[in-house]
Amino acid sequence: MTWLGWLRPSGRTSLRSRLAWSASLVVALWVVLLAVGANILLARGLAAQADDVLRARAEATALTVEVAVDGKVSVLETRDDRALDVGTWIFTGDGSIVERPPGSSPALDAEAAGLSRACAGTRDLEAGESLRLLCLPVIENGQQVAAVVTSSSMSPYDQVQRLALLGSVGVAVVLMVIVHVVLRANVTRALRPVQQMSVQAGRWSAEDVERRFGSEPRPAELAELAETLDQLLDRLAAVIRHEQRFSEELSHELRTPLARIQAEVDLLIAQPRDATALQTAHLAIDRSTRSMRSILDTMMTAARSMNSLDDARSRLDEILVRLTELDRLGDGTPVVVDCPAGLIVGVDGDVLERALAPVVDNAIRYARTQVTIHGSREQGRIAVTVIDDGPGMTEEIAERAFEPGFRGDAGDGHPGAGLGLALVRRLVVAAGGTAQATASASGGQVRLTFPPG
Template identity: 45%
Template sequence: MSARRPLSSWIPQPRVPRLLRPATLRGRLALLALVTTTLWVVILTAGFNVALAARLRQQADDLLRTRAAAVAATVEARPGGALVVHEPSDDRALDVGVWIYQGHQLVEGTSAGEPHTVADRLVGHGRAYAQIGEPYATRLYALPVTYHGRQIGTVVASVGLDAYRTTADAALAGSIALGLLLLGGIYLVTRTLVGRALRPVAAMSAQASRWSERGAAERFGSAARPAELASLAASLDELLDRLAAVLRHEQQQSAELSHELRTPLARITAETDWLTARPRTPAQQRASHEAIATSAAGMQRICESLLSEARTRNGQTPGRCDLPEVARDLARRAAEHRRDGPAFTVGGDHATAGVSATVAERILTPLLDNAARYATHRVTVQCVQLAGSVQVTVRDDGPGVPEDFRAALFEPGRRADPGDGHDGAGLGLALARRLARAAVGDIELADSDSGAAFTVTLPAG
């Protein structure tokens, strides 16, 4: 069964040949108005002239009936079927174009020409009309003369139609000329008005382009405008906001990439300098090579994570992983990196998250780094499988998050104490939350009696 077509698809639409389509919107709207108005003018002109022709024909018929009745008033019917025509005081009623018949015999009137022939055919048929064409258009009307309900005679009157046709032709020519003048005026006025109406649109578009090029924060706002321009202004403001958000995101992603790659790159540089400073034993070279390879692999994972976040910003991140296993691997690496740091404890079994292991690592790594940096003795990671989700809580026994800094905790580039001695840029938590939300999860600061506690929620795998 075919889909229903909208009602508008069944209505004939005016079509303009492709070669005649103007290049500008102003020209197209003006041409559309011209085509639509032309259709209406043609319909109205045709209707007016048809109505005028009918009215003129009615006037001719009224005149015929009046003349026939006036002549019939001068005719007296007598017993035996005889007709007596009384001479009226004004004999114009018996002028040329009137015939009086007794039965089928002509009593009064000219007995020559085509009108007389047509009048003869009307006799004896009651009330009837007839019309003669060119060269001299004439209309005739027959009025019966009766005596005691029996027709004994006929009065036929005629009238020339040339004057009526002249009036109709003049009206047609005048209406066509008026229609052409009207169409020309409508096209010029429509083109002018549409051009003026579109000037604010062009100005707003140019202004939005300038703002976009400069990255300016100006917006059109909610100033008083016509409804259409207000809607356009809102759409342009939304577009500019999206462009600004994309620009901020790209800048932020570049900063996050720089932040995340700083540590492994620094380690690769340090190992390379250490190798080239003086000769090393085979064991030392092997250890340095392994450290460089590990750091390079970490840089690869970081790049893959950031690219994965960019690709899945508006959807759920694909993949699944065993979250306790990922947490244990990260805790082991963090403990090896900080040999004099706090102890790590990972609890929980069979918590499968609906994200890849790489993304899970990038989400948990900033939390574990912060916990290891500020913890006094211990960092605890607890994984819990819930209905439809997985929850990970990272807790440390450090000083905790200052109360006045909680609102800005996940803002990029913000640090509670910039002078605390470490080289972080304040981007780790922001990236971790963005990755979690891209995977339809979240990261929140949980309540804790001592130290800081972060709760990561991810979809179940």
């Protein structure tokens, strides 16, 4: 395991742990750098101090060195000079020993003699313990006539360095434990609202999708999170409302054809019928099943087309011709199509047909003699206007024509549930268009606009 593995906990960790460990690792790197730097500075300081002590002893010893006229080197004996004699060598200019420290070994004498000949700087060596030698030349008349070599044990300095290193490691460990605990507590405190908000959002999405966090004062990050969660809850609520409305509309619209089928089946079971009555019942059941299929196709298309289909294209004239060929025109009402050839609509063909079919059905149902469908390009849009010569619409009916469940004349005997034009508007708006009914006493008029293809 690497050293990083000891700092990083194993297994799956939470964001809180990752943040705490990442911050602790950064702090640990800085502490290590500071500790290493401090120990390097301490080592250099202790070495400089040892050199200063050796140089001071060498200078004091050099004051006792006398050089005769004939070049003979001697040492002036003074009172209490034993302190200077400890670890001190005096050499002549040619490297002969004038005085050596008591108890010095031949090997140590040789090292001191070698340093005296070069007489430059210091030399570290191991002679049972760590020693440092320093050479100070004695100069007269510009020439080196003697050399003083002093030595000192580096063990006390090494001991100080070891203690400083151990102390810095101990302080770093304690500091890192404290830093990690504090960081983890702060990160936990900072992330606790996030956890609480996520749990609350999950509970609301399951129990009360209309609840929101709102705009109460929060830190900037939590306010942004609250806004995002509110937007997600808004979209979830919209999806749920759409599903509920779809279920209600589907149930409402299928109720009538299902009731007709059930009634015909009950009559077939309850009493025998002749061939003509039996054929009539079969045709009624067939019309009801076709109506159910049309309702399902229209509503499924509406459900799949809640978003605009940007890449879809279709020819309006072909769709209008297809509408006039359907069996909905079996009552004989003529439908006149007035549309330029090649007019392209930026809507899928099936969606366009489902959007126009209920409008054409209504026009045929209320027309006296004829239905006219106009297709044209107006102000950068594709407009489709369906006109009949029936009784027309009042202001109230025109205004509410596209409301779900609204019927202009509930007693006209039509089995619908008032969802046809509501589905039209949903399809048209989803495709990026508009739907409008015009009030008139001289006939009905519905105008739909679509994006061009």
